[in-house]
Amino acid sequence: SLLQKRRCAFKVTNPKNHGYSAAGNVTGSVQLCENTDCCLAIYRMTNGQWKVDTLDEITKAMVVVVVILFLTVPIVIAVKWRKLCKEKKEYLQSVCKDYNIQQQCSCQIKASENQITDIELQGVLGRGHFATVYQGKQKGSVVAVKVYAANWKHQFINEKGVYELPLMKHERILQFLGTEWKPDDSSLLIVLQFAEHGSLHSFLCKHASSWMLSMRLCQSLSEGLSYLHSDLRSNDMHKPPVAHRDLTSSNVLVRADGTCVLCDFGSSTILRSCSGHRFWRNHSTTMTGHLHFCTLNYMSPEILEGSVNLSSSSFLLQGDIYALGLILWEIGMRCSDLFTGGAVPEHLLPYELELDANVTLERLILFVSEMDKRPSIPGNWEMLPQGLGLKELLTDCWDRDTDARLSAPCVVDRLMSL
Numbered sequence: 001s002l003l004q005k006r007r008c009a010f011k012v013t014n015p016k017n018h019g020y021s022a023a024g025n026v027t028g029s030v031q032l033c034e035n036t037d038c039c040l041a042i043y044r045m046t047n048g049q050w051k052v053d054t055l056d057e058i059t060k061a062m063v064v065v066v067v068i069l070f071l072t073v074p075i076v077i078a079v080k081w082r083k084l085c086k087e088k089k090e091y092l093q094s095v096c097k098d099y100n101i102q103q104q105c106s107c108q109i110k111a112s113e114n115q116i117t118d119i120e121l122q123g124v125l126g127r128g129h130f131a132t133v134y135q136g137k138q139k140g141s142v143v144a145v146k147v148y149a150a151n152w153k154h155q156f157i158n159e160k161g162v163y164e165l166p167l168m169k170h171e172r173i174l175q176f177l178g179t180e181w182k183p184d185d186s187s188l189l190i191v192l193q194f195a196e197h198g199s200l201h202s203f204l205c206k207h208a209s210s211w212m213l214s215m216r217l218c219q220s221l222s223e224g225l226s227y228l229h230s231d232l233r234s235n236d237m238h239k240p241p242v243a244h245r246d247l248t249s250s251n252v253l254v255r256a257d258g259t260c261v262l263c264d265f266g267s268s269t270i271l272r273s274c275s276g277h278r279f280w281r282n283h284s285t286t287m288t289g290h291l292h293f294c295t296l297n298y299m300s301p302e303i304l305e306g307s308v309n310l311s312s313s314s315f316l317l318q319g320d321i322y323a324l325g326l327i328l329w330e331i332g333m334r335c336s337d338l339f340t341g342g343a344v345p346e347h348l349l350p351y352e353l354e355l356d357a358n359v360t361l362e363r364l365i366l367f368v369s370e371m372d373k374r375p376s377i378p379g380n381w382e383m384l385p386q387g388l389g390l391k392e393l394l395t396d397c398w399d400r401d402t403d404a405r406l407s408a409p410c411v412v413d414r415l416m417s418l
């Protein structure tokens, strides 16, 4: 029977000794395969003679382990590799939003939103990729109303989710006043504080500013980002860090007092904490989008290359710091005190001068990633004490090495010292 003890037979192709040999035994001369059909042997050549060594139980077990490892390791590697490729694909999809991904959200919009009743929409303040922002009136106050068409439901949910986090009320974050649902066309509305000067981008196009006013813009913007990135606990409430992920001068607004507030959290990621370790659930992987929705100019080299550490959430925050450096450069380039004796240049987007207005992904990868270049800083900045300090700050924000970049609170401190 199969369970019977059997001898282990080997075909030994020794020039002197053709034919079958039988050998092996835990105790002596016969190898017994007790419960399996396996047959193990080690050959040794001694003085031109093949000799079959006996295998004791330990050696046999070790050989079995080696055989199992030999068979399973490639399978494990293949499975891990597939998982890594899948994660990388998902990550790239979320970063560039350039794939159509099935929408999976089960959120019930209609049940949770109010019906629009008391808002009067007036002129358009701005149009983004996902929404149109109107000036509006609610109970006699001027408000901004961000209107999402029904097909951008996921952006709406993401943005609402960030605004509704505990402790999100902060003077450097655009104030959230509520959401509404318009039954006639199913559009979704977010009611927000009105920012009198509109986006920082349009502000910089219209105004050059003194050093003090420029620093006010820089400082308030960095404070906003520092708050957004912070992990705060107060009276049973917890605000996890949030990575903005689409920080641009169009997604920063300027209030009447010349301070900045952060807005547009439609692409943001909340970094949830799980047993002391941060993890990030990529909300955007469920969103539909196209490559041209990315604000390419502000994408960090590691995001352009897709070479980010997927196991760490800090790379998302470090990506925001890179973008912050570019926006601080935009503000500095419109600072009249940094161009004494010469005209202040017109407002430029980062890399607009080097790569023209139509920046493409390929040209950006070549310039920012492969050539490791950044927007040029005028030579005369180094002659001015503030200019030199600002230059050092920018380089420390947009460093290629993500770990060498400053944290948002450090940027606030450095600006304070300037």
Ligand SMILES: Nc1ncnc2c1ncn2[C@@H]1O[C@H](COP(=O)(O)OP(=O)(O)OP(=O)(O)O)[C@@H](O)[C@H]1O
Binding pocket: 125, 126, 127, 128, 129, 130, 131, 132, 133, 144, 146, 174, 192, 193, 194, 195, 196, 198, 199, 202, 246, 250, 251, 253, 263, 264, 266
């Ligand atoms: N609260 C506000 N007060 C004044 N203007 C605003 C306000 N909110 C938005 N805007 C204007 O509307 C524009 C678009 O807003 P927002 O960035 O929120 O839309 P979006 O569709 O999410 O844009 P994006 O293409 O950046 O994702 C802003 O750049 C700004 O000019």
